[in-house]
Amino acid sequence: MLRNLVKNVKLRAKVLERAEEFKLNNKAGEDVWFRELVLCILTSNSSFISAYTALNNLYDKLFSLNEDGISKVLKNSGYRFYNLKAKYLFNVRKYYGKLKAWIYPIANKDEYEAREELLQIEGIGMKEASHFLRNVGYFDLAILDRHILKFLSSYYFSYSKKSLPKKDYIYIESVLKSISISLNLPVGLLDLFIWYKATNKLVK
Incomplete structure (x- = not known):
């Protein structure tokens, strides 16, 4: 499912356009x-x-x-x-x-x-x-908000804790990073696809 989402041409174009905005922020x-x-x-x-x-x-x-x-x-x-x-x-x-x-x-x-x-x-x-x-233009870190955790719990593994301790964050980030590598996409942009799936919006 996620692979198909990432392959969506229109959505991918929007995400890459958003990435360019982040890169501009880096130079700002x-x-x-x-x-x-x-x-x-x-x-x-x-x-x-x-x-x-x-x-x-x-x-x-x-x-x-x-x-x-x-x-x-x-x-x-x-x-x-x-x-x-x-x-x-x-x-x-x-x-x-x-x-x-x-x-x-x-x-x-x-x-x-x-x-x-x-x-x-x-x-x-x-x-x-x-x-x-x-x-501000760095794409190698995962943003583990509630939408991302819910998505991962639905399709990959269950995570039911209300809080997210640092060691859990680092572990889940490594899982998401492995997924992003398989999709040939920076993990910092992968969350935008998941966020769009959850909210039908591309903001953040």
Whole structure:
């Protein structure tokens, strides 16, 4: 089934077009990188649409608001966990101006090491770090969100834990990477096909 999905000419063209956008982000400046980081913090435990709406309502005001102000914007956007994410976003502002200079040279040498570096940021876990790196043009890491795990549980193996410990993440990532190699596709793009299968959308 997945092989047929990847062979879908129209869908593959859309995914490759999206990949080119990620590559452009890689060459972009600090603001694009930081915006992607904020988006990835917002997507954790939230739908992409909700996170994207909150991002658009908040981003231009992010540096002028205190933590309570950020929380109010998120709440008014219909976003869940607005207090917790406001705390993360208020604190993450200290990385603005140095994010790309920090992560870019590391990611160009070793994406796994870059992901480990990003885990230092409050509100960033394995999935969020992988998502961020993919969105700024690195395709060697898997983004194991609930859609991907549900897909894998339906077609490959069962995974029923509510949380995803780091060691499990690394193991499942290796499985997904093996699948992606058999399909001649970077694992960082494979999730877009699975996500499309689950949601009929190609965003992220």
